[in-house]
Amino acid sequence: MNILKKALGFRDDVDAVRSAKGENLSTWYYLLHKKQAVVGIAIIAMFLVWSTVEGIMQLLGGYARDPSLGWLLLPHNPISSPSLTTSLLPPSLRYPMGTNFEGQDIFSRLLYAAPKDAFAAFVVVLSAVALGSILGIVAGYYGGWMDEILMRITDAFLAFPGLVLAIALSVLIGPGFSSVLIALTVIWWPVYARLFRGQTLTLKYRGFVEISRLFGVSEAKVLFRHIFMNALDPVIAYMALDFGTVILTYSTLAFLGIGIQPPYPEWGSMASNGLSFFPSAWWYTFFPSLTILLVVIGFILFGDSFQDVISGRVID
């Protein structure tokens, strides 16, 4: 785990590095002065804003019992009934990314599926952080046998290649979106438990923690205010990278046919379905794959620069 952290460029002594350099400007100041970060932020912002708008439209459609509200903003109906006349049309002005075998507009389907990926990424990463922070902080703060037991369990989970455990879990829990979310959370928390434990170990003997304890601040408050909040900085950088990885894993699962609900589109399953028509109808698999690639790159660019900034490597 430590080696993974190092490979991704993490440092535990973030504050020390920063204050030694006399830098007091905010993290965002540096981020907005890095080209790489700006590109990443732009991609993420587009993805998130669109996902929120479209997600709200779909929710409204659900409440109003009128699903067509969900594609009010889209050029075409993404789940229109199969039509032979529009089947597998190449990209054109009318269909900017072509149509699929069922004659549906791929561009509309990609946009329609976006909120789901954003939602999956947020739910999985935030649940993993919640679970991982509790277990990691408890293990690091109390130490002893508690630490031993929790870390052995964490190691056992880390020994499973994530994708394989996610496949097994989502098949066992049953088909559906929520089982994929549960499966992904189960494989995602151990990394955060490790990260938080490492942070807790360095923080727990710091002056402000010891003084708070001396003054009789309640344990829960020390754990949350002083340890959790201070451990968060490097974790945020890792989270940014992880949003991308969750989307990647989620679409890989969909590619394998796990967790999809036809006729609703999903990026990974669109790419997978398109493979049977590759290369003659190249657009069918190309555009969904490209979308995944772009969004993931956005998160990686942002996470990467965020790490550079908080670990004091701001030279650009």
Place this chain on the structure above:
Amino acid sequence: MKAVESNFLFFLIRRVVNAFITLILLILIVFVLIHVILPTPQAMAKVYIGGAHYTTAALNAVIARYGLDQPLYVQFMSYVYNALTGNFGMDSLYRVPEMQLLDKFIPITLEFVLIATVLQVFLGVLTGGLAAMWRGGVPDWVIKALYLVAWAAPVFLLATLMQFVFAYDLKVLPALNLANPTLTPPKAITGYPLIDAALSGDWPYFDSVLKHMVLPVFSIAIAGFGLTTRMMRSSSVEVFDKDYVKLAYMKGMSNRRVLFGTVFRNAMIPIITLTAIQFGFAVAGAVVIEDVFLYKGMGFFLYQSVTNLDYVAILSTTIIIGISVIVANFVADLLYAVVDPRVRLE
């Protein structure tokens, strides 16, 4: 000297115990999963029977036969014993012992994943070293752009593109399968297709296996080398700032000797542990890769079991893959301790 040796022995014992505990916990996790999802003996028995049609008598017979109504800790003990002795029960679909199926598939996956891991490390060390040499320069940026794209690309996209370009368009490499299906495979000696072909002197088959392996191996290696590149680059940069490197330059050693003799040699130490993690990623990636290339190994088998809802197969494959990752981590720990004696004292 004696103290160092006893330290190493102590380290070894501790690592063996740790690996064993992790292994038992891994089996426990799978065991808990099964029992959360299939809480009653009847539900379990239905999975063992496999089909949708069964009688109560048949259910009870299965429950009695496999001891499904025994207390959980008794069931767990026998589950651990069976898993460690390679007895994963009968496959509900193929009606043969699970291990017989896995025996066939494991070596195929292990073979190409190991080769892919080696290639991945090679690519990562090479690009990471180059990026560190020219840090801040054009090669550094090009390498970073390359691995970021490779990292963010879905594995299936990489695999399909390679398949399209090299197999369907340029027609230089085969697109699907383990080997040319018109050739008769040599007698299984070790189970590893390459070794078997070499042992029985069947060179045309060896050649075919090798050619069919190229695309899957490169797909995995390209999808995963970025992490090694980053590691190699950052640890080389770190070593560059060390006093012993400055000393080497001061002694008048040539740039090349400093780079290869001092910087890269020291920078490569952390790569060992990373490689074990990369191996785990590669095994997981194999599920997708084997599906794209119809490379019939463990990943392909797992994918088939998912579509057929073959629970026994899914769980046994999961355990086997978990075990292989634990073993890889253990080996990496040992190698690390051999290369860097400071680790033993931790």
